[in-house]
Amino acid sequence: MTLETRVVRHDEWDTWFDHLELAFGGVPEVASVRELYRSLTELDRSLGVWDGGDCVGSASAFGFRLSVPGGALVPASGVTMVGVAPTHRRRGVLTSMMRRQLDDIRSSGGALAVLTASEPEIYGRFGYGIATYAVAVDIDTTRVRISAPPGTDGVRLRLVDPEKALADCERVYAALVAGRPGMLARQPGWERQALVDPAEHRDGASPLKCVVAEGPDGEVAGYARYRVKSDWDQSGPDGTVQVGEVHAPDPAAYAALWRYLFEIDLTCRVRASGRPVDDPLLHLVSNVRRVRATQRDGLHVRLVDLPAALEAREYGAGVDVVVEVEDGFCPWNAGRWRLTAADGAARCVRTEAAADLALSVRELGAAYLGGVTLTSLAAAGRVRELRPGALREASRAFAGDVAPWLPHGF
Structure with a gap:
């Protein structure tokens, strides 16, 4: 078998992405998500492995800037879209793509490669180490309250259209990046990722909602994006607040946003994933034993x-x-x-x-x-x-x- 590894051409993107869908189970992605990643794909960083006219392997990378200790934003290649066709496993396809990708990063002067792993046991053999972890929380809000710090009551909250508030929310996010290693300075286009909201991905939950916290000067000081999934049982409402993002540099604004999420009518729980392991939320809850927290790997880092x-x-x-x-x-x-x-x-x-x-x-x-x-x-x-x-x-x-x-x- 002769396999060819090369950079993907513009007219091959659909075939290449179709292969990726197959490698991840064969379920076609919804149009809005597919178009988002079409716009974000950096073709000069995207590799395909071809068996004749068939794409049997894929790997790409995004040009990111990663916050590191000390606050510097260091160029980092965000490895992504890695997949091998089920017909071509155990034939060195993945190794050949990892080899080519790291050589390309080095030749371009890159110092770091990073990724999130669908299967974390794969990437250690290519030199990636797990550098960040994240926590998912499931909180019974009928038994847990937010113990808010002074000043929380003075924070004004306002429900806004997620699209119309995008610029304000991005300013809040950008202000936080240098202060926490592992965060990515969002490159143009990446601000759209959180707003893509296909009904097929909601599992019955509401469309995306956004609440902003405003300081005394009226400027946006924090925001939360979330959905509500309504449910009822014999005892009454049993809804869930599904939290996507909560960002605020000010402690009072941060607490105000979480208190709002805890107190949404007709809900009994808050669920959030991908939170930092030292999330201040864990110090704001009235009863930490009623917070079910699970930890998993986050960002894998490779020194190139x-x-x-x-x-x-x-x-x-x-x-x-x-x-x-x-x-x-x-x-x-x-x-x-x-x-x-x-x-x-x-x-x-x-x-x-x-x-x-x-x-x-x-x-x-x-x-x-x-x-x-x-x-x-x-x-x-x-x-x-x-x-x-x-x-x-x-x-x-x-x-x-x-x-x-x-x-x-x-």
Whole structure:
């Protein structure tokens, strides 16, 4: 069998996307979602694997800017639309696409690749480490209330058309990006993602709704997007508030938005997924035991240009450590590197000095955004300390004071 891997042409997009639908179960995507991703696809970053006239593999990437510790927005390739036809599994199709994609990212000067995984066990072998986690909550609002901070009662809330409020909501989101690693600065067109609202995706819930919080000056200080799914049982109303987004930099506005969501008439529960693991919501609820929370992986990070990636972020403490890095898939990263950081500046260079720590590039990806500690990875046998004290020093330097978070997928 002769397979050809190449960049997708404009007139091949429909065939390429049809293959992707097949790889993910064969259910055709609704027209509005399909058109959104047609407009967002970056063809020069999109690969197809072809068996004659048939597309049997797909992989693409978006050109993002990712917030890293210290607030810098670092270019990152958002790997997406990865799929292999069921007829062509176990033939090296995925490996060939990952190989080509990482080579292309490197040749273009990229330092980072990131992805969200449909099956998280797949991507570790290509050097991706799980760098962020997210929490889903299911809250019985008949038994849990919001314990709001001072100033909450002075926040004005207003129901608005999601389309008409889009610019105001985007300003709120943009103001938060640099303050939390893992967030993506939305590129043009990505603001539309949250507003695509096909009835087929609602499972009986209402169309998308938006409520904004306004400060004393009348400016929008926060927003929440949500749907309501109505239901009834013998005891009365049993509706659910399905929360999509809640963003507000001000604590009072943040609490006001959640209190509003908790108190919507004819509902008994609030459900939200993809929340940060250190969400202030968990400190606002009156009874945390009535919050059913489940955690799952979020953003997977791959260092493509190791020294450039490590120099792009800030560190929470001074560090001078030599790391022995294993990277079988991108061998240009393998070897010993000396990482030094002080006064907000970092430098990473090759060295022949004895190693203080040994780990793979996957562990560096996991620790890169500051949410996974090198100490915890060492406890799992994934990092080896070769110089006493080096693990504590490096772990303190990599750790952040806010949990990294990817607020939406791609």
